[in-house]
Amino acid sequence: MRVWDRACSEGIAKLAVWLCGHVTAEVAEQILNQIGGVVCSDTSIWRRVEKWGEKIKALEAVRQAAANALPARGSVVSGVRQLSKDMGTSMDGIKINVRKEGWKELKVGCVFDIEVRPELDAKTEEVVEHAHAVNNSYTAYLGEPTPFGRALWAEACRREMPHARDSVVLGDGAPWIWNLAGEHFASSHQVVDWYHATEHLYKAAHLAFGEGSAEAIRWAKGMETPLYQGHAWRVSSVLRELAKRHRRVAKELRAEAGYFEHNQRRMQYLEMREEGFPIGSGMVESGGKQFRARLAGAGMRWSRDMVERLIPVRAAILSHRFDDLWRVAYNSPRK
Numbered sequence: 001m002r003v004w005d006r007a008c009s010e011g012i013a014k015l016a017v018w019l020c021g022h023v024t025a026e027v028a029e030q031i032l033n034q035i036g037g038v039v040c041s042d043t044s045i046w047r048r049v050e051k052w053g054e055k056i057k058a059l060e061a062v063r064q065a066a067a068n069a070l071p072a073r074g075s076v077v078s079g080v081r082q083l084s085k086d087m088g089t090s091m092d093g094i095k096i097n098v099r100k101e102g103w104k105e106l107k108v109g110c111v112f113d114i115e116v117r118p119e120l121d122a123k124t125e126e127v128v129e130h131a132h133a134v135n136n137s138y139t140a141y142l143g144e145p146t147p148f149g150r151a152l153w154a155e156a157c158r159r160e161m162p163h164a165r166d167s168v169v170l171g172d173g174a175p176w177i178w179n180l181a182g183e184h185f186a187s188s189h190q191v192v193d194w195y196h197a198t199e200h201l202y203k204a205a206h207l208a209f210g211e212g213s214a215e216a217i218r219w220a221k222g223m224e225t226p227l228y229q230g231h232a233w234r235v236s237s238v239l240r241e242l243a244k245r246h247r248r249v250a251k252e253l254r255a256e257a258g259y260f261e262h263n264q265r266r267m268q269y270l271e272m273r274e275e276g277f278p279i280g281s282g283m284v285e286s287g288g289k290q291f292r293a294r295l296a297g298a299g300m301r302w303s304r305d306m307v308e309r310l311i312p313v314r315a316a317i318l319s320h321r322f323d324d325l326w327r328v329a330y331n332s333p334r335k
Contacts, residue, residue, distance in 0.1 A: 012038055014326050016045045017052045021313040021322070022294065025049070046306075053309030055329040060139075060151075060312050067154035086114040086276060087164035088133065089156055089185065090193075090284035091177045094292045096142070097301045104142060106311070108291055109152035110284040111159045112136045114168075116276045131276050133283035137319035140291060140311050142304070149180040156185070168272070170281040172196040173263055192266045193281035198224060201235065204256040207249045208242045230271055232264035290318055 015036070019028035025042035032038040032045075089112070093105040112133035121128050139155040141148035161167060167188040171177035173196055181190055202220045209216035226234045239257035243250040260267070269279045294314055295307060302310075316322040 010330060012036075012040075013048050013052065014330070016040070016048045017313060017326070018317065018322060020045060020049045020310065021317045024297075049313070050306070050309060052326070052329060053313050055332060056316065056325050057309055057312045059325060059329055059332070060154075063158070064151050064154035067157040068150045081163065083160055083164045085164060086166045086168075087159065087161045088112055088114055088168040088170060088188075088278065089152060089161065090133075090170040090281045091148075091152065091180065092172065092281065092284045092288050093174075094288045094296065096292075096295045096307065098142070098307065099301050099303050101304065106140055106142050106291060106295065107145065107148040108138060108140045108284060108288045109148065109155065110136050110138050110287050111152070111155050111161055112283050114277065129276070131273070131278045133278055136283050136287065137321070138287045138291075138315045140315050142308060142311060145176040145180055149184050152180070153184040166275075168277045170278065170284070172281065173200075173259065173266075178266075189272065189277065190266045191269075191272055191277065191279055192263045194228075194269055194279045195281070197227060197232075197260075197263075197267055197269075200256055200259050201227060204239055204242075204253060207252050207256070208246050227260075227267065228269045230268040232260045232267040236261040236264070287318060290314075 012032075016028060016032065019031055022028075023031070025045045028045050029040060029042045032040055090110045091107065093107050095103045096106050098104045110133070113135045114131050115134045116129050116131050118127050119130050120126075137155060137159060139148075139151045141151050156162065167185065169177075169181040169185050169188045169190050170193055171181070171190075173192045178190060181188065198220075201223055202216070205216040205220035205223075206212065209219060223235055223238065236257045239253050239260070243253035243257065246253060272279050291311075291314060295302070295310070312325075313322070316325045
């Protein structure tokens with residue numbers, strides 16, 4: 001049986017950090033003991049996470065700085081090939097509990113390739129081509145949109161998204177998402193996730209016709225068709241008329257009308273589908289759930305320093321990059 005000490009091998013240190021990217025240090029301790037026969041405390045494991053998480057975080061900071069020092073976005077760089085594929089990125093936020101700060105938003109970004117493949121439509125029973133996000137990779141930042149935008153741009157550059165044949169940005173309609181899209185991905189299509197758009201549609205229906213009423217469901221289902229066809233302006237117009245008739249919820253209905261009016265150019269769902277782009281942001285929501293599973297479990301509260309060391313480890317694991325980052329971190333000059 002091996003004992004954790006200063007002479008522990010690189011392999012065990014790597015495994016400890018990798019395990020902590022998946023599970024708590026207490027569970028990592030049990031896995032190392034039961035499966036690997038390695039006796040080490042959760043405190044010893046955390047010390048390795050502190051050391052190597054900091055190194056991985058520093059490596060990512062250097063990469064992000066280099067990416068954001070590139071020539072102006074949109075300029076032609078000599079000798080750079082254009083990729084023969086379409087790509088995309090999506091953004092979302094989850095809440096994690098930080099000691100002395102409370103619940104803070106962890107912004108999560110996903111970069112992906114787009115693959116179009118034939119599928120059987122459940123309603124029409126016809127074979128249609130649908131776009132899917134594949135080869136997903138992730139980045140995350142605990143804090144304000146601006147540094148998160150730089151981190152996401154760096155990941156997009158690593159994946160060569162700026163040289164994709166065409167690209168799309170998917171989001172839930174939050175203003176910070178579209179601000180970052182305009183700053184970093186100005187040439188990409190912008191699409192409000194279909195699920196979030198219909199969520200607003202049903203919210204408006206319940207306001208006007210009663211929560212859970214048959215009339216609300218019928219109205220919302222009827223409005224899904226013009227919305228899907230790209231007529232968000234029509235949805236907005238109908239909602240403004242409903243606001244005149246339902247004065248008790250007029251303010252809320254006008255707000256929903258404004259949502260569709262403001263985002264109408266991002267709600268061209270039929271057109272985007274026909275051009276081979278996904279219209280749902282499930283790829284980033286899946287990533288958010290995986291970050292949440294590790295960082296926002298029951299009773300979890302983090303010091304900012306520790307969680308900021310663990311976030312890049314978790315992102316590297318979800319992006320299938322942990323081995324590569326570990327190799328560079330382990331062989332980087334000792335300080």
